[in-house]
Amino acid sequence: MRTSRFSARVESYREEILVSGSAYLGTWLDAASREKIRVFIDDMSPSGAEINYEGTEKRIWDGHLLSADISVFEKMANDVVSRFLGRSVEAYTVLAYSNKPLPSNSRAELGRWHIDSLRRQMKVFMFLTDTTEASGPFEWVVGSHSVQFKVRALLGGHYWSFWPIHRDGTRKYSKLPDGWVEEELRNRHEIRPLLCGAGDVFLVDTSSVHRARPCREGARYALTAYYRN
Secondary structure, three states: OHHHHHHHHHHHHHHHHHHHOEEEEEEOOOHHHHHHHHHHHHHOOHHHOEEEOOOOEEEEOOHHHOOHHHHHHHHHHHHHHHHHHOOOOOOOEEEEEEEOOOOOOOHHHOOOOEEOOOOOOEEEEEEOOOEOOOOOOEEEEOOOOOHHHHHHHHHOOOOHHHOOEOOOOOEOOEEOOHHHHHHHHHHHOOEEEOOEOOOEEEEEEOOOOEEEOOOOOOOEEEEEEEOOO
């Protein structure tokens, strides 16, 4: 019975991903475990982290290898994504990160919209703190993961000119122009923020147009499990 109920939930996740590009998975880990992860992020030396956006973002890669609590999250995410894809998969990394408020008029507010891949790209996000409009929520253009949207974007030249190739043939992180997203897409599509409580978890297809909105006040702490195409 439990397996049957879980299978039904996975099918509902597939429907949600198909329609919007995101599916809510529930609340994971207890408050004490989430607090331990936040302390782990804060205590990590800058020399052991990637620092971005004028020092306001701290990223710790392979967090599941450094923290037992993050490892628990990674195993839970692997189980859901394996069932979703119908094959056994493991995250190739788990990113633990925090975002603090940007200075006013910072240029780091710009250039955040991007896609991770032209093909489906699944990630699992868990937010360790309540996420508000002001704390810099993850947000995406609803429906931009669809084949139809990608074809229109390619034909319009919005993807190719911002999709350079590395020497080894792989493609770089694809930044998209703010004007195209804010002026054109916002008029024709819903741009939806993930406003949620601490511990809430989402499965997202990040081949959609998305970004982390700049943090204005408070802080945002989160984990992201990455899966290959």
